[in-house]
Amino acid sequence: MDSVFPACPLPFPETPQDTWIPLVGLEQMERTRYDVLVVGTGAGGGAALWRLCNQWRGTGRKVGIIDAGGLMTPGHAWNVPTLNRGRWFDYIYNPRILRPLGLTLPEFPGARQLFALGGRTLTWGTVSPRMPASDMRQWPIPLREMQFYYKLAEQAMHVTQAYAAGSSITQILLERLWNTGFDDAVEIPMAVDLTATRYGEVRSDAFFSSISFFAEALNLMSFDFAVKARAVQVHVENGQALGLTVMSKDLKPYALEAKNIILSGSTFETPRLLLNSGIQGPAIGRYLTNHSSLTGVLTLNVEGFPEVLGTLGILYPASEGRPFQLQIQGPGSFAWYPQYEQKPVREDWEVRILSYGRVESRFENRVMLDKNRRDLYGVPEIQVQFSYSDKDREVIDRMADFIRQAAAAITGKSSSFMLPLCLSLPGNDNHESGTCRMGEDPLTSAVDPFGQLHGVRGLYVADNSVLPSSGAANPTLTTVALAIRTADYLSERIDG
Ligand SMILES: Cc1cc2nc3c(=O)[nH]c(=O)nc-3n(C[C@H](O)[C@H](O)[C@H](O)COP(=O)(O)OP(=O)(O)OC[C@H]3O[C@@H](n4cnc5c(N)ncnc54)[C@H](O)[C@@H]3O)c2cc1C
Structure with a gap:
């Protein structure tokens, strides 16, 4: 092509990427010592990651996050334009997406799990009320502080009436x-962002999922993220968290090192992981509630x-x-x-x-390990004991x-x-909580009022399981508020 003009360069990325979110391999994660490793990317994990990245931008701290699932949709399923009501319903209630735990849990037959980046926030109804003060009076957190963290959570999730x-x-x-x-x-x-355009920014994630937390976190600082990476064991020595064993999808184990770990695998998976790691506590897995x-x-x-x-x-x-x-x-x-x-x-x-x-928090309602059945990673399956x-x-x-x-x-x-x-x-409300509840007393709670496991430094929980009692409000806003608070506590301890 003869021309007096030089040819414009063809676009070519410096670091080609195969996915719509940067991923790293577990081999690379194994070579890094993390300040914090987060397990799970649902409401709790996403909120903790986002807050840590806010607090630590420009500090060079190392944050990693893993999820057992893969990349399902790049945001809440309501943001996917090809899914109308019927197709959305058929898609998310496909048992391969929202997996019924209940088939094997006669006492909690409605329960479902979703393993993917975003966890169940990919399909949640976004209804985000605060718990009334009367439901939090017995909680180990001052009400004024809860209101502060509710405000942060509402802002981050764009909660609106x-x-x-x-x-x-x-x-x-x-x-x-x-x-x-x-x-x-x-x-x-x-939790829906109704500011359709703002200074030319058109939103593709109007309905909130925790992938919106990832989007903001990516703008704040870099962190390592691996999918199809299932944590199967937490390593603890002398009362200090040291790291995790994580299995890849081809069942290869990796040992990841971290000074702090935040478990956000859900009300079912977090106690399962703790119990499978031999971490005992009278309240771990107990006090299961739903609505x-x-x-x-x-x-x-x-x-x-x-x-x-x-x-x-x-x-x-x-x-x-x-x-x-x-x-x-x-x-x-x-x-x-x-x-x-x-x-x-x-x-x-x-x-x-x-x-x-509201459902009472009772010791006998519990998530426990079924020693007779194991998943393909060799981890005992979950059993649930529950009654009203x-x-x-x-x-x-x-x-x-x-x-x-x-x-x-x-x-x-x-x-x-x-x-x-x-x-x-029971379980069909998807609001199960309480199996690692917060409290001052290690006999009746699994984590302290900041989400740190009683007796294990550097091991935190941030998901629905930490809610001290069920209240009657949809739980996710409260879980996000508490996860932000746990991230603040953790980063202050490291920085201070
Ligand atoms: C259809 C539906 C509608 C809902 N509507 C509402 C609503 O309107 N309002 C509301 O407040 N709540 C609603 N919920 C509930 C809401 O989705 C949950 O409260 C919230 O997602 C719980 O957050 P979480 O962090 O505890 O767990 P999840 O969101 O379930 O996330 C857990 C994550 O951990 C990962 N994981 C688990 N185990 C491991 C492991 N061992 N290693 C690595 N990763 C692991 C999973 O892959 C997942 O990504 C709804 C749920 C559903 C299904």
């Missing part, structure tokens, strides 16, 4: 509820409503003396689904009322009355109208 606010169906039903004594009903808080959950679907006649109903999202939070919360969602029986959904014009719409009830107490059943009965009263308020029917309700199988 604006998603459903102002839509006609939410507004009309809120007014009906307020009129009938449901004074505390509010627009539901969700009891009742659902009712009612038919709402929308004649006279504005033509565009919008989305319905109402929260009726728990409070002192009311140990449960209600979520009112729709239109359509399966809550909202944001993408590419054409809603037909109809006069009758389903509205779903979903409640979560009499007090839990009372809460369920009270929730049923309340749902029916709310249904009557919404539809204008009499409160004797018996809306059919169903009770979720």
Whole structure:
């Protein structure tokens, strides 16, 4: 090609990358001594990583993070444009994605796990209320401090009530509820970034997943990240954490060294890893809680409503003396689904009322190792022992009355109208917690009030398992707030 102009150079990367997020191999990680190694990339692990990278930018500290799963979607599944409601449902409830633990756990048959970068935040409903102060009064953390960390978590996750606010169906039903004594009903808080563009930044991760934590962390400092890397053993010597044995997908073991370890494998996997490492403690794996959950679907006649109903999202939070919360969602029986959904014009719409009830923390409800069954890494499988107490059943009965009263308020029917309700199988709420609960007393808690394992320096837990009690609010915002606090404590100890 004859030209007076020199040819523009063809683009060619200096360090070609095969994936949409930088990865390193376990061979390389084995050659590094980390200040902190994080196990698991769900809500807790992502939050801890993000906060450490905030605190340590420019310090040269070494942070590594691993996940047993691979790269599934580059953000929350609601951000994936090819998944509409039906395809999303078929995809995430595919047992190879959200894996039912329950098939082998008769007492906790609804439980599911997701092994991938992002953990279950790839599929969560993003509903993000704070726990009411009355539910945290017995916690070993000052309430004022919790409020500070809630603020940080809400900011980081872009929690807003604006998603459903102002839509006609939410507004009309809120007014009906307020009129009938449901004074505390509010627009539901969700972790969704509604600032579509900001100075030319177009968001592709509007619905929050912990991959958004990774995105921000990558802008702050570099860290090592390996996928398909399963931690199978924690190494502890003389009460000090030293590192981990991690298995690759071809079952090769690697010994990773770290001065500090944060376990964020989930309420099931974190106690499993501790127990498999011979780390005992009277509360490890104990005090398993979930939320009891009742659902009712009612038919709402929308004649006279504005033509565009919008989305319905109402929260009726728990409070002192009311140990449960209600979520009112729709239109359509399966809550909202944001993408590419054409809603037909109809006069009758389903509205779903979903409640979560507080469940007592009881020693006998537990996650333990099944010595007779091992996974392909040789780690004993999980067993769960779980039942509801009499007090839990009372809460369920009270929730049923309340749902029916709310249904009557919404539809204008009499409160004797018996809306059919169903009770979720234990575990199906996906809100399990407590198996490494925080507390001062090593007899009744696994970790101290900052998330460090009682009796083991440098070994921390940051996931749903640290919640001291279930409360009635969806857990993830609280887990993120506590994970940020644990990261602050850890970095202050190292730096100070
Ligand atoms: C369909 C659905 C809807 C939900 N909706 C809501 C909601 O609206 N609001 C709410 O608050 N919560 C909701 N949840 C629950 C929420 O997803 C969890 O509370 C949250 O993800 C728990 O965070 P985690 O860090 O404890 O565990 P997870 O998010 O489960 O992450 C654990 C991570 O650890 C990795 N891992 C496990 N073991 C190992 C190991 N040995 N080595 C290496 N990596 C390991 C896993 O691969 C995974 O990435 C929902 C969940 C589901 C499934």
